[in-house]
Amino acid sequence: MLFGFLARRRNRLSPARDQKQKKIDDMADIEGIEAGEVLLPKQETEEHERKGTVWTAAAHILTAVFGSGVLALPWSVAQLGWIAGALALIGFSCITYYTSTLLADTYRAPDPVTGSRNPTYTEAVRAYLSPRKVNICGVVQYVNLWGTLVGYTITAAISMKAINHWLYQDGYESKGDVSSTVMLQFGIVQLILSQLPSLEKITWLSVMSAIMSFAYSFIGLGLSVAKWIVNGHIGFLVGKSALSPGEKTWNSLQALGNIAFAYTFAEVLIEIQDTLRPSPPENMTMKKATFYGMGGTTIFYLAMGFAGYGAFGNNTPGNILSAFGCFRPSWLVGIANICIVLHLLGAYQIYAQPIFAVIESRVAARWPEVNFVNWMYTINVPVFKQVSISFSLSKLVLRSIIILITTLVTMMVPFFNAVLGLLGAISFWPMTVYFPISMHIAQKKISRGTPKWLFLQSLSIFCLVTSLAVTVGSAVDIASSLKLPE
Template sequence: MGGEGDEELSPFVESFSSFDNEDGAESNQLRKRNGTTWTAVAHIITGVIGAGVLSLAWSIAQLGWIAGPLFILVFALITIVSADLLSDCYRYSDPHLGLDQYRCSSYMEAVRLYLGEKWQYVCGVFLHQGLYGCGIAYTITAASSIRAIQRSNCYHDKGHEAACSYGDIQHMLVFGSIQIVVSQIPDFHNMTWLSVMAAVMSFIYSFIGFGLGFAKVIENGTIKGSIAGVPASNMANKLWSAFQALGDIAFAYPYTVILLEIQDTLKSPPAESQTMKKASVIAVILTTFFYLCCGCFGYAAFGNDTPGNLLSGFELFEPYWLVDFANACIVLHLVGGYQMFSQPIFAVSERWLSKNYSNSGFVKNFYCLKLPLLPLVQLNPMRICCRTAYVVSTTGIAMMFPYFNQVLGVLGAIGFWPLTIYFPLEMYFVRNKTQPWTRQWLVLRMISFVCFLVSVVGVIGSLQGLVSSKLG
């Protein structure tokens, strides 16, 4: 494809001849990296705080007052450790290939270099499932938030006893239409403004959710909930719900699938890994604070009746405009979040097409479009068609499975262990030449095994909930 990214290396690395050996950058340095700690924090928060935060009150309700907050803290710690390990793998050196401090600009590129081509394909299955799944989940969440605005306005106008019911399909179509336009943003380097906007929106609606929960607790005059969480008719149902809750929490945190893309935007010096580690700690601490506030106060406000989507529990709340504003902020944030997880897929597919069809005008030609009051826009037929097809597919699947908590749980549990734990750990071992059966090796292997078990039970519980919802 044309434009400034043409000569960058494909994730499917085959040649390193265009890279010099001093800093691993392109010898002609087509793109200047200007990212800082705070732009990285904005990207991370855009990727992390999203659909997941709205399900945490429900997750805590299933696990109870002790296990719920504890698991949120545990997942936060695991995310920081995983990000720390992976950020060290950004620079790759191999004298046999003539590489010294080569930049790994994507997750799959790093897996290929450190672990080999076979594992790259295995990783690709989980990675693209996770990225694609986020697009589906964000479409479902955006539709849910738009519907909540309609219901809140309806209750305000017609009374709390009115039959205010609205479907999701038309809202998903609206969100999908917006994404078709926004998807024409070329890449990560051109979407800092969108990430900053989305990060601000996430803080606003998280703070509103926390405030509404706190106000509800004050109104109730008591803290609802119990140590054991929501009771179930039998132990099996309790376990299914607890397993699904773990999947929801797993979905709410990890951002390893986009970490290296974010790190590739950072300027140096200081070393990119140093900046990225600092940004990761700041972002995870901030998100954990809001997660605990929203989740705990949501459970304290509603107890056993805690809804799957926290803000849907405040549809009868006054002032109704505050609830509407929070849901509008969610939709705006999800516009950016959708792009955060879609851009890596766009990059891989378009680089592959550029490599294999380099002489095609459909692939390489750009056309300029100038609209009043807007900057010059460069349009590429291949980009328009491929990205539109991608958005249409995620919207279509979301319309088929509009089950908020269950979809989040399945997606979070499937991708959590391989992408957040296994591959970063294996690359770290190769990079540092960690010997088997050493203390560090054993500790990290034990953590990996425990996280594997969490992923398995999360998948089982969420699939059971998804099947039950579909049959019901």
């Protein structure tokens, strides 16, 4: 599933493979092709058989969108209120859907139906925009991927702490350093998972992550509805009361960032589209899949946000499941938190694999003759005779360093809502709005000053201002939480 289409990016980043592909594109070494030393274009480019349909693509979208961000939606609605909360959820959904349809047309270039394939987001940007924008896109994409790892570690730590408290009651709740401890434990598990061979081909991990995300989301919704019925909270039209104007402003901006983060999936849209069969045209299939996926997501998000706010009112927590610590049956809350941890075990690797791939490929290109980089070691597993583990020292060291840095940064800024808001602000405008709009203008050759050009630029500027405001709000909250000067 998601491992499949994200991992193919890794294969393309191999320096040797890039060199071979260049030979094929140039068609210069005819003798090599005839002798079989160089693969034919069809053999090289058809790396996988594309059999995806509108329903498989919609399933991938739901898997990519449903995640830890859904747990912050009740808190977001509590800050904005019933009216603004609903408008924000619907507004971000409509913007994401519209720009996703523009992005779907860039899968092929120059024509969206008959052009050449661009199997990754960066390659689509390269086909339409300048090299400088390609570099900017790459930086933003990988920063967002790494930031997502930080957000996932925080979410997993919160759930692991809740599980400990559920199993041992007050035995773990009283320890002040439990958050750092469980973050370190989660990082150690991720370090082990990152060393497994061909992790991107283990589809069961992606399937498990998808099932777990749906499980805890619906458990959270069900518990919220049950508590809402029992307590009968109504809430306020303008959101949480008894806040100063400054606190209200910063919280509202964070709420917008959380909602943006919950809808973000542009980073993997092109990769999802690359799994679709060519007939009917991939862009048409992807637009339908996006409509179904975003429609279902929006309905669920509205229900989750309203139910959580209705259940807890002004006391709605940042992570809705953390409010059910004393709820009965407690085992259901425990299962929901276990599902979160299991989901994030796989989701973490989905977002980490592209980071590993780009760093390892650059190291291999920089030092192609060094044994530390290229020499593979194989260890046979004693219990399973036909199972062996292959690894290189560079893979072991580089991946360990990345996970260690991620864990240490997370331990310094363990603020769930502020981090999610910051991630949403960083990723939403450039990846979901700016690049799709810019590529669409270049593809359709929309002239400057025309009504459509003005509409697209106005939409981009509006989303940019929103993202900047959310960034400031989240940064202020993080600085305040760290007790740093604002």
